[in-house]
Amino acid sequence: MVLRLKKEWFGNIKGDLLSGLVVALALIPEAIAFSIIAGVDPKVGLYASFCIAVVIAFVGGRSGMISAATGAMALLMVTLVKSHGLEYLLAATVLTGVLQILAGYLKLGSLMSFVSRSVVVGFVNALAILIFMAQLPELSNVSWHTYAFVVAGLGIIYGFPLLPLVGKLIPSPLVTIVVITLVSLMLGWDVRTIGDMGTLPDTLPLFLIPNIPLSFETLQIIFPYAAALAVVGLLESLMTATIVDELTDTKSDKNRECKGQGVANIVAGFFGGMAGCAMIGQSVINIKSGGRGRLSTLFAGVMLLIMVVFLSQWLSLIPMAALVAIMIMVSIGTFDWGSIKRLKTLPLSTNIVMLSTVVVVVWTHNLAYGVLTGVLLASLFFANKISHFMYVERLSDEQNGNVTYKVVGQVFFNSAERFINSFDFKEVVDKVVIDLNRAHFWDITGVSALDKVVIKFRREGAEVEVIGLNEANQTIIDRFGIHDKPEEIEKMMGGH
């Protein structure tokens, strides 16, 4: 709607421009750092961040969210770059975009509802840990000068904002970079600089079609990478979108975001950039700095490119230590400290889900595996909890030697075994009545368990009568329609 568009672009011009600038300053070191992780030239990450940020500003589903080259995606590209080189990576990026657009049209964004909160928290924490771990290669086998710079950098980043008056007006990452670069030039210490890591952009991004053979073999090579990139990209983007929704108290269109990510990645692939997705750390910085609309994302991307292309000689002088300090800051900010505090108060199953997500991600360096593990565990815990909601009551009728078994609760795969064991088959009876009026069967395991019980009783010579089977079976059918009607739900669950 036109009104909404106007608000998303022009509703907060001053705030958006300022925050876009702040974000761009932190985006530069991140894009460079993630290129290095992936094993490509810094310019690949910088071009990627520019393209993705600018395109997403127009087509994304969540205004105020920052998307660029990210660590999660970079980690998945390492082996592809090592084995086949940059061109294959660019092709994989384009394919990633295509898959993401497909996911958007198939409304897979709505599948986010199956990802429980603890998995999201685990994902975020694992991401923070991964970003931190990616800095370690820069910190090993180096002189004490590097450590000094990193510590000084962190000191400036967290200390500068505390200064009265200027503290909150100048972004501390900028101060850090400037101060550390000047000090390293003045003292003449030999530390690694950005210039040592590869080539920086000297022109605006150029359109180029990746130089790869268009064959089935190529597809076979890039498809697994593209699939992983698409999944991880969408997961991180949708989760970040949820976080930004909370911070800004506004809604976003998840499926539109999927399509937007897809388009952005396709554009990045054709302009020499690697695949990227939404970034939690940067989005939080954006919101914190007052950014709310699409203009902030656009401005961040544009300022990033302008600063990089026109200041590239100075950029190559910046010590890697300054970047490391900024990246450590991002990883600290991304980590959900509150979740650690809450470990004490939340139930064990929730904690296991969160921790196992973190462990699997850190171990495999693949966020998708972690999320799968987390979702699986969360679902199993859920099924386990529900299976406790079942009991079988035995009532015996002394007059005519009948026994009635009253089943109450949910019978499905997890509780089926317990269901069968609740009947006393050793008892000699003439007639058994199984009352299912207050029972619910959720799948055919439940039904087959019932059959087993009936068969066993009959083989022992008893007459079996089952009452209330129709009502109990109503929950087996995939009746999507009734779930919205309160009266139907009352009828079914009224007696539990």
Add this chain to the structure above:
Amino acid sequence: MAKKIMACVDGSALSQSVCDFGAFFSKTLHLPLELLNVVEHLHVSAHTDLSGNIGLGARDDLLESLIGEEHDESKKAIAKGKTMLLNLKERALTQGAQEVKIVQKHGEFYENIEPHKEEIRLLILGLRGKDNEGNTQAIGSQVEELIRTLNVPILLVNEAFHEPKKILIAYDGSLSSKKALEIVTQAPLLGEVERHLIHAGKNREASLSLLREACTLFNKPQIHTVQSISLQGEAVESLLSYQDNNAIDLIAMGAFSHSRIRDALFGSFTSKMIFKTTKPLLLLR
């Protein structure tokens, strides 16, 4: 479906006039009046923090501080709105309104009005709200969108209340104009008033024949005084100068009959009228 008059007030200078018009129509049409105040949320922080760093627990801290700020802001806005609504309710009742209901809502203007559009007989809006107070060149940002997308009669108020005695009905022969005439004749909002049916165009012959055609619609009971006048010249200027010369109290017309694209390229008649008129505009779609 039980209908009502809905008047939207935000505490700006025009709100009192909006309320007065609401009371007037409620009295003449014997319909209940609802005073709607939509509490605005800016969702933008008042503090600038450009420090660009995030520490441990950054997200939770940021969320907490945003919640705190917005909570205080919202409470103040609600209290102010409530006081205003109560004052206006008093005012409306003393002016003879049927029954007055006051409603406060969060969210967007449009999403609070749209679900009720079937029940709204007439929607009354101030031409500009608090944001543009005093700036006679500006129109409220939401006005055009609302008019284009809501198919209910909308009365745009831009001055203090005078009881409408003479009204001008602008007719240009378009479909939207004809529809507007249908509404005026079949479900008139005003009772005994002097109606001037005006067509402004270049060709006097064509103009007169259009007017003759339009007048046939008026040969139905209840609508009495109708004069039909043909003006030559540019539409907006002619209508406005006629309005000035003849002490017209209110102008009624079909609104935004052309597509957005045409309006963007050629300028829209409705927009020009909204901009230039000094009297209330009744827009019918």
